[in-house]
Amino acid sequence: MENVKKKDNKVFYISLVISFAIVGWGILFQENFAASANWLLGFLSTNFGWAYLLSMFIFVLFALSLAFSRYGNIKLGPDDSEPEFSTTSWFGMLFGAGMGIGLVFWGVAEPVSHYLNPSSGIEAGSTASANFAMKASFMHWGFHPWANYAIIGLALAYFQFRKGKPGLISSIFIPLLGEERVQGPIGKTIDVLAVFATVAGVATSLGMGTLQINSGLKYLFNIPETQTVQVMIIAVVTVIFIWTAVSGIDKGIKVLGDINLVLASALLLLTFIIGPTLTSVNSFINGLGSYMGDFIHQSLHIEPFGDNTWLSGWTIFYWAWWIAWAPFVGTFIARISKGRTIREFIGGVILAPALVSFIWFATFGSLGIKLAEKIGIAALTDIVSAPETALFAVLKSYPLTGVLSFITIVLLCTFFITSANSATFVLGMLSSNGDLNPTNKRKIIWGLVQSLLATSLLLAGGLKALQTASVAAAFPFIFIMIFACVSIIKTLKQEEV
Numbered sequence: 001m002e003n004v005k006k007k008d009n010k011v012f013y014i015s016l017v018i019s020f021a022i023v024g025w026g027i028l029f030q031e032n033f034a035a036s037a038n039w040l041l042g043f044l045s046t047n048f049g050w051a052y053l054l055s056m057f058i059f060v061l062f063a064l065s066l067a068f069s070r071y072g073n074i075k076l077g078p079d080d081s082e083p084e085f086s087t088t089s090w091f092g093m094l095f096g097a098g099m100g101i102g103l104v105f106w107g108v109a110e111p112v113s114h115y116l117n118p119s120s121g122i123e124a125g126s127t128a129s130a131n132f133a134m135k136a137s138f139m140h141w142g143f144h145p146w147a148n149y150a151i152i153g154l155a156l157a158y159f160q161f162r163k164g165k166p167g168l169i170s171s172i173f174i175p176l177l178g179e180e181r182v183q184g185p186i187g188k189t190i191d192v193l194a195v196f197a198t199v200a201g202v203a204t205s206l207g208m209g210t211l212q213i214n215s216g217l218k219y220l221f222n223i224p225e226t227q228t229v230q231v232m233i234i235a236v237v238t239v240i241f242i243w244t245a246v247s248g249i250d251k252g253i254k255v256l257g258d259i260n261l262v263l264a265s266a267l268l269l270l271t272f273i274i275g276p277t278l279t280s281v282n283s284f285i286n287g288l289g290s291y292m293g294d295f296i297h298q299s300l301h302i303e304p305f306g307d308n309t310w311l312s313g314w315t316i317f318y319w320a321w322w323i324a325w326a327p328f329v330g331t332f333i334a335r336i337s338k339g340r341t342i343r344e345f346i347g348g349v350i351l352a353p354a355l356v357s358f359i360w361f362a363t364f365g366s367l368g369i370k371l372a373e374k375i376g377i378a379a380l381t382d383i384v385s386a387p388e389t390a391l392f393a394v395l396k397s398y399p400l401t402g403v404l405s406f407i408t409i410v411l412l413c414t415f416f417i418t419s420a421n422s423a424t425f426v427l428g429m430l431s432s433n434g435d436l437n438p439t440n441k442r443k444i445i446w447g448l449v450q451s452l453l454a455t456s457l458l459l460a461g462g463l464k465a466l467q468t469a470s471v472a473a474a475f476p477f478i479f480i481m482i483f484a485c486v487s488i489i490k491t492l493k494q495e496e497v
Helices: 002-028 030-067 087-098 100-106 109-116 127-141 143-162 169-177 185-221 227-247 249-274 277-293 295-300 309-335 342-369 377-384 387-395 401-430 440-459 463-492
Strands: none
Touching: 002 030, 002 185, 002 440, 030 143, 030 295, 030 309, 030 342, 030 463, 087 100, 087 143, 087 249, 087 309, 087 342, 087 401, 100 109, 100 127, 100 185, 100 249, 100 387, 100 401, 109 127, 109 342, 109 377, 109 387, 127 143, 127 277, 127 309, 127 342, 143 169, 143 309, 143 342, 143 463, 169 185, 169 463, 185 227, 185 309, 185 387, 185 401, 185 440, 185 463, 227 249, 227 401, 227 440, 249 277, 249 342, 249 401, 277 295, 277 342, 309 401, 309 463, 342 377, 342 387, 377 387, 387 401, 401 440
16 A cells, blocks of 8 residues: 555656646746747647557547447446446536537637638638538547547546556556556656646646637627636636536536536527528538548548648647547546446447537538628638637627527536546546545645646747647657557457457
8 A cells, every 4th residue: 555655646746746847837938938839849740740640540440440349248347337327427528528618619710710721722712612621620520539538548447447457547558568567667657648648638728718718708798808817717717627526526527517418509509590500401411421431531641742731730730639638538538437338438439429529510610601601701711810709709690699609608617617627537536546536635736737737828828839738748648549559459358258
């Protein structure tokens, strides 16, 4: 027990030191931080774009192959175990933690951006660019991100609940490295990387959410968009998400997940009704066909002789962003998935959320693109130049704008809180030797660290600095997750099925 405690403290303190060093750098040397982040983003995107594309494609193939394999009926836990949460609550929690706030932020902004600035060879503002916009949005929010979450989540749930190992990323490597090495410096390094990737990835999302909440408050109540207001938003939400994290999964986090599902469903349904309904339906059908029909080419497309500017700015950034979130979302999904079969897990974590994302982008993307007929390309370009305000600006041109904007702000807050309290819970686990119920003290500390990092990054240059931080944190996890796939297969081969 003493050794476990010692390991706990090492991971906890090393992770804290690294996180506070980044916070200090972001606050005290803002220009240097932004310049370094931009250089790192350019270096990774240019030289390792292929690695992001190839690894994410592998994750999709691996997860779907596993679901339809003879191992699909194996339970994540003892053979007689049952799921801890209802399917609805389970989906609400995993969806809210996985990407909820990102869908609200980019639902209008991304398809409209692709429509106005498509990949090379496509005329901006054309029918072809509108179709490309849907296809690209489906790609970025479809099977790839959720398969990436499923790799870590499945491996952790399997080793945690079926094999009785600690809920740590390093536990996945026991079949490859042995128990002794995993408890040594290699295992600690993996766990520290997981903690830092979680903090940086969640801070990215919290920063985006803060900017959009501020823009919504300006639209509804004329509250100015300033850094002071944004810091106040983070402070208020921090109190709430730490409180819900301390309340535990059964109370705070589960209830918020259920609220998110209701609010998101209401916003989606109302938008579908007041928007260009037929266009949304056709966009969904056509976008799904384009996405599925060109899936392999899209997954591996990179220009060896041409310009990869669009690819680096969108697809490769997204893959890095999702990989940065994998330790956090994967650990959280694993925590709430005991008792489900491998097939049920992969279906619930990949197929169902991807389908919701397709419907979401078809609805909100059509809402924005169709607006070009009414206000013109120039006005639409102005709207999308500030992605955090794009949704509110587009809603102004449709009925029920006040109601929809209010629901959006509330939903942003609840998704904001869900991501943060889930991450707080996970950080507590990862820095407490995988304890499924970490102490409140540890959860409070990590809640404050996340908020400090989000605040410092906002002050150091806004969204761009937040994005580059997540890319930097993600890179080592490409290799960690590939080895996780190998480890899962090695262990599953020992099962009697």
